[in-house]
Amino acid sequence: MSNLSVLQVNKRFGGLDALRDVNLEVKSGTVHAIIGPNGAGKSTLLNCFVGRLEPDTGSVTFDGKSLLGIKPHEINQAGVSRVFQTPEIFADLSLIDNVMIPAFAKRDGAFTLHAWGSVADERDIRATAMDMLADVGLDAKANDIAGQLSRGDKRRLELAMCLVQKPKLLLLDEPTAGMARADTNNTIDLMKRIAGTGVTMVVIEHDMHVVFSLAETITVLAQGTVIAEGLPEDIKGDPRVQEAYLGGAHL
């Protein structure tokens, strides 16, 4: 069964073809990596999945439902969560609040006028959020203000905010960019554990170490088109990929 399917997607910015006839099938429960050199259209493609951009032509469907023309919050409510390249968190709020908010969104939907009850009485939500923080190793900082975290911790917090919603599809935009090696390895372990729970993941990544330790399928984009798709071993040896990606150097 196919989970996310992208058919013939085109996107132009002025005279630039950012995406040309992109086709992509992400199978349920797999980790799918999208790689490619800078400017290949990876982030543009991801933006088309979450309603940030609207493709000029083509279709994007998730579990048989079109993701085009609906608002970002509706896409999330359909089960798609996204981690951004620059962590998008609630910087003025505490870590526990940061994780409780998505948990409320999952339970109560896009809008509830929940103005009489107290957050302190929402023990289930708090416990879920606390477990999630423990999962990413941030439970000790639960009452700190999120804006004061290190970049690596902010990424892990954002991941926790997405995971607490138990998404069907998790989109990650360069989850290890700017991380030290040790942090990267921690993140890889964390993502492997997440993948083990059966979540479908689409990862955009520059770091080949990350890609080859996680991905089950890899799609290579270059200049807005898919130039190769397949298992990691096949991609590694594909001469077109080496040409486009590294100018001929060996991966």
Next chain:
Amino acid sequence: MTRKDLILLICFIVAVLAAPVILEPVGAGYPDLLQKFAIFGIFAIGFNILFGLTGYLSFGHAAFLGVGSYTAVWTFKLFSMNPLPAIILATLLGGLFAVLIGFICLRRSGIYFSILTLAFAQMSYNLAYSVLTPITNGETGLQLAQSDPRVLDVAFGRDYGAVLPSSDFFGMTMTGYPGFYFCAVLLIVCFFLSIRIFRSPFGMMLRAVKSNQNRMNYTGLNTRPYTLAAFVISGMYAGLAGGLLAVTDPLAGAERMQWTASGEVVLMTILGGAGTLLGPIIGAGVIKYFENIFSAFNDGILMKAFDFLPETLQHVMVSISSVFVGEGWHLTLGALFMLIVIFLPGGLMEGFDRLRHSFSSRSGNDDSEVAASVKDAPPVTGGRP
């Protein structure tokens, strides 16, 4: 409700009910001013739910105040001099108005939102003076008349005779102390509701709006209804405040909707501390105190205040300080506002917090959070090498 909030609420109730006694020494213990404290406290609490929590800075909230006043006076004229229907209708109409204005203005955020709300308020103000004169009675202002129908009063056999009636709550005239206590009870109710909102999941979402709308959208939350709900709630608070202004003094004029009145509630909220529970009420109190007490100071009072000095010095001091009182009270308020915004961006509440923490750390129990923020503040001394 947590223990801490309960203690806060109880202290607040005691302080408000005892206000005539507490404020006596500073010369503010008279009912007319106390009524203003309570009414503008309500106005500021409501404004704070919008501005303090969501960060949307409305520059047109006086429009709802004006709508509330006109509604209340019309209710007096048409139905009854009892303040209950008047304030209920004033609150509802303030809310209805807020739905309309908010629906349009909340399409934008930041400075564009502020400008849109300002534009709407100024339009309402000008309409009240021109096209809507049959409803607002233009420059004269909407007043009661002996010949008003007052259908409910008539139905209940209430006859005010040949005098101009004043609002009364089942026989209690809404002037003086009864008027203050009527407003005070509503202030307490409004404060209680504001605590509930602050501590609720809804309040948490409003803070999230202020912090990062982008993340909210990608978290599956629709920000628009949240901001609109906050806008309407604050509009209802403003409508209620406007209604109470008419209850204590049954007259409604368009100047209540002017942009200066909108700016005043912004000042109150920031001065006291936006986003804090008590701050806006304190801010409202300080500004109304300045407006009424400082503006009443004259040279005679100043002479008396400085009469411990030698005569020449006394005259020098009086001529310097007279600039800041009487007509010049705005100057004092402006200077105070500048000092607070520069040194205490969190308003008076931040000042109180710092004081409390400097006391508690001196007594040996060092509290982390605010102690850290005090350390973060730039050092007062220490020149460059």
